[in-house]
Amino acid sequence: MTKPIYLDHNATTPLDKRVLDKMIPYFSEVYGNASSIDHLHGHHAKQAVQQAREDIAKILGCRKSNEIIFTSGATESNNLALIGVFRKYKDKGNHIISSAIEHPCVLDTLEFLKGEGADVTLLPVDKYGFVSTKDLEATIKDDTILISIMFANNEIGTIEPIKEIGEIAKANNILFHTDAAQAVGHIKVDAYEMNVDLLSFSAHKFYGPKGVGGLFVRTYSPFIKLSPISFGGGHERGMRSGTLNVPGIIGMAEALNIASREMDKENKKNCKLTKKILTKLKQTFPDIELNGDQKKRLSHNLNITIPGVENKALIHILKDKLSFSTGSACTTTKVKPSHVITALGYDEERAYSSIRFGLGRFTTEEEIDITIDALTKAVIKLRNM
Template identity: 65%
Template sequence: MTEPIYLDHNATTPVDPRVLEKMLPYFSEIYGNASSIDHLHGNRSKKAVDAARQTIAKLLGCRKDNEVIFTGGATEANNLALIGSYRRLREKGRHIISSAIEHPAVLDTLHYLENEGAEVTLLPVDCYGVVDIQALQAAIRSDTILISVMFANNEIGTIQPIKEIGEVSKKHGVLFHVDAAQAVGHEPLHVYDLNIDLLSFSAHKFYGPKGVGGLFVRTYAPMVRLDAVMFGGGQERGLRPGTLNVPAIVGMAEALAIAVQGQKAERERLGDLSATIKANLLAAFPGIIFNGHPEKRLQHNLNITIPGVEAKGLIHLLKDRLSFSAGSACSTTKVEPSHVLKAIGLSDDECFQTIRFGAGRSTMNSLQISEILIEGIRKLN
């Protein structure tokens, strides 16, 4: 049987063969604990980690290598950023601002912090999923200590005005955290130019291994300090204890270097591919709705509402030909409508008639994808 065309790159990407090749020696040949620096085996691993940290820091626009803290992924990085900054600053204030369309890794963590006394304001978004800067400014209070807004939405692909939000945060002396899991490796990004204080990312979103990610923690103007939320070992400046996953860290650095090097060309290619699929679908079904911002968006993302066609039914019908999702991979077990789609104004029925395409490096034939999808919609319409 022919393998289905994979269109769920927003959920995860395959490990690039060049990344896997780079990782392999660190499973069995260079196997020392990177914290065991008193002998040769440990020092070899430490040098690999140091080199990876330097590579990632440079590609993110950090001032210092130690601004990169390695974690198990963006979810853990979000937890560390939000809980760590809240506990460090709660004597100064307890108010946190975020948006209504954040990933559950942020929203669930903020809900947890409410049990610790945090007061959370979730900003609404417009019909494209964009946070309003004036609404943000109006929401800031004297006790606001943190703003957390994602770089790009994992469901609808909308990119937020991050630089402007960062400018507002700096003006008011409020820390600014960005969940950039969908953006790192895919969009131009420089943490200092964008006025970001904390930034979360995950390797498996840019063709690296699963189970590894990181958190940028600014050390200059201001120097950001976090309370640890895990304990035992003192690794990663005491913020993320535990034996470092050397193969995964090496792989993440290689994956990011490859992604950034080819970023401009790949964004252009995927933008053209997505535009072709969009045009073909609209020609066949003029009533189809494309969600998210038409221009300020991830080039490889398409979020499509198909009136009268249930998303799960279409996914099941085409499962042997296309692999795509009805929304975030982190919420597919839930039966309630997407909080992101509801926030941009879709009805419950429209939410359940919405699919998400995430194209990637292996996505080539836009005409074939269009024809398969059109055929499936016609069968269910």
């Protein structure tokens, strides 16, 4: 049986073969601990990690390479940013502003921080998924210490007005964190230019390995220090103890180097292909609706509602042909409607009939033609059942 066509690149991306080639020696030949500075084995690993840190820092618009703290991925980076800021700066205030459409690893961390005394405001979004900068300004209080708004949404692809939010944060002397897990490697991200103080990212979202990511922590105007959430050897300037994942870090840097070179070409292709899916499907089913904004969106993401068609049923009958998702949060015991679709102001029924396609670097037009054909047949079948 042939493999289904993979259209879930917002969940994860395959490792680019060029990245794998770059990583391999660091599993077997260059195996020293990057913190072992007494011998050459350690020194070689340390040098490679330093080069990776410099590459990543440059691409993300940092001032210094040590502003990059390596972690196990965006979940850990988000935990470290939010908990680390709150514990370090809670003497200045306890109010944190975020949004209703953040990833669960932000929302759940904020819930946890409420137990430590945090006062959390979640901003609503409009029907396209945008946070309003007016709402943000009106929500700021004297004791607001942190604003955390995601760069681009993982379900509907909406790109938030990050630079404007950063300006507001700066003018009010409030730290600004952004979860850029879906943005880094896909669109231009420049930490200083965008007035960002802390920025989370994850290698497996841009054709790098799973289990490695990073957090940008600004060191200039202001100099930020975080309370650590793990303790030990004092790695990463004391903010994240633990032996560095050298092959993972080398892979992440290579993946980001490739992504920054190929981003424009990839975006052009994906924009054309997502447009094609929507246009063709709408020709057959005019009641299909796009979720998210038409323009300010990740080009490889397409989230649509097909009225009257249950997303789980559609995914099930197509599972041998296509791999795509509902975009909604599910646990093993309970299926919940997407908190993102409902935050747009839609009812649960719309959430249960919405599907997410995430196209990728290696997606071809032929695969998209097969996808359109298979989807069309499946929707007709389900609507006639």
